[in-house]
Amino acid sequence: MAKITLEKLRHSYMADPKGPEDYALKEIDLDWENGGAYALLGPSGCGKSTLLNIISGLLYPTEGRILFDGNDVTQLPPDKRNIAQVFQFPVIYDTMTVYDNLAFPLRNRGVDEGHVKARVEEIAAMLEVTEMLSVRAAHLTADNKQKISMGRGLVRDDVNVIMFDEPLTVIDPHLKWKLRSKLKELHQRVRVTMIYVTHDQTEALTFADQVVVMQEGEVVQIGTPVELFERPAHTFVGHFIGSPGMNVLPAEVRDGAAFFAGQRIVLEGTISAGSGRHEIGVRPEFVALSEAGVPATVRKVMDLGRHSVVEAVAGDARISAVVEGAAPGQGDTVHLSFKPEQTRLYRDGWIASEKGRAA
Numbered sequence: 314m315a316k317i318t319l320e321k322l323r324h325s326y327m328a329d330p331k332g333p334e335d336y337a338l339k340e341i342d343l344d345w346e347n348g349g350a351y352a353l354l355g356p357s358g359c360g361k362s363t364l365l366n367i368i369s370g371l372l373y374p375t376e377g378r379i380l381f382d383g384n385d386v387t388q389l390p391p392d393k394r395n396i397a398q399v400f401q402f403p404v405i406y407d408t409m410t411v412y413d414n415l416a417f418p419l420r421n422r423g424v425d426e427g428h429v430k431a432r433v434e435e436i437a438a439m440l441e442v443t444e445m446l447s448v449r450a451a452h453l454t455a456d457n458k459q460k461i462s463m464g465r466g467l468v469r470d471d472v473n474v475i476m477f478d479e480p481l482t483v484i485d486p487h488l489k490w491k492l493r494s495k496l497k498e499l500h501q502r503v504r505v506t507m508i509y510v511t512h513d514q515t516e517a518l519t520f521a522d523q524v525v526v527m528q529e530g531e532v533v534q535i536g537t538p539v540e541l542f543e544r545p546a547h548t549f550v551g552h553f554i555g556s557p558g559m560n561v562l563p564a565e566v567r568d569g570a571a572f573f574a575g576q577r578i579v580l581e582g583t584i585s586a587g588s589g590r591h592e593i594g595v596r597p598e599f600v601a602l603s604e605a606g607v608p609a610t611v612r613k614v615m616d617l618g619r620h621s622v623v624e625a626v627a628g629d630a631r632i633s634a635v636v637e638g639a640a641p642g643q644g645d646t647v648h649l650s651f652k653p654e655q656t657r658l659y660r661d662g663w664i665a666s667e668k669g670r671a672a
């Protein structure tokens with residue numbers, strides 16, 4: 314196991330990159346602590362696979378360094394980095410039994426058969442595949458093949474990091490939640506550093522202690538699932554995480570106060586110095602229907618059983634609110650109030666209100 318440090322990492326697929334737009338990874342400085350459960354989350358094309366391939370050694374970065382426990386591994390090939398990888402599609406040998414598939418990474422490194430047996434049986438029990446050990450892999454379902462593929466990633470206890478690249482893509486939806494929680498449980502038992510790459514927020518938030526959110530080749534926030542939900546550092550994180558995502562409303566700032574639709578909006582704290590394009594960010598969970606507040610017209614109501622999501626329009630802006638109990642009807646005029654300690658200001662996308670007493 315190792316702490317992994319990415320230092321001023323940049324990568325371009327072009328021979329002669331010029332501006333930032335030519336870089337698939339802009340500039341990344343990041344520490345992955347020893348034994349952590351991380352998710353790397355972001356939309357398609359944001360650079361997740363590029364970053365993963367740089368850590369595993371399949372790709373050498375254009376600039377910057379990768380350190381494992383302080384040792385520079387930037388130029389080392391994959392087989393010298395001691396990393397286990399689980400891919401989107403199962404990587405197993407169809408002609409071998411499940412037992413031999415799980416044993417393979419250990420036998421390959423000359424581990425003695427006694428230890429191989431103990432380890433294979435332990436991993437098989439964790440993954441609940443013990444009864445399949447003597448079955449040939451060719452006879453397994455796609456789900457079980459991927460489980461064995463994960464087992465092959467988990468079986469060695471001497472790796473620096475295990476990387477999972479969208480490992481649940483081929484898994485049946487009803488089994489996904491089960492494997493997700495299994496993986497979390499496995500991490501708690503084996504405590505190897507794990508990096509789980511996904512574009513699915515549910516997968517990221519259920520697996521990881523720390524989520525690294527990427528957008529367009531940059532890391533926009535690193536935080537616990539609660540931190541990402543409660544205080545997105547960037548409007549992108551607010552949009553991307555949560556369902557529906559955070560409301561992002563055009564704002565005007567004057568005399569140290571923020572205004573939306575002509576009304577003063579109380580924020581979580583004071584506004585940091587600076588100028589730029591301002592927006593107010595507030596999650597639908599913290600928007601309430603009230604007597605006073607921003608007047609809006611209800612456009613749509615979605616009844617989700619325990620609560621409703623009310624979508625209203627104020628000026629050109631759409632605002633969603635999560636409403637418990639009786640919901641208004643389409644076309645009704647309502648007033649919306651925002652919970653001050655959960656209402657933030659953003660400047661050019663980045664958070665610009667300070668945590669403190671609502672102001």
Ligand SMILES: Nc1ncnc2c1ncn2[C@@H]1O[C@H](COP(=O)(O)OP(=O)(O)OP(=O)(O)O)[C@@H](O)[C@H]1O
Nearest residue numbers: 326327337355356357358359360361362363364512
């Ligand atoms: N081999 C390549 N040659 C040129 N450009 C590439 C190559 N691989 C990726 N890119 C570009 O680099 C950017 C980042 O791609 P990358 O595959 O790392 O993103 P991703 O977040 O993993 O996306 P996905 O989830 O779709 O795999 C994209 O703009 C992509 O088009």
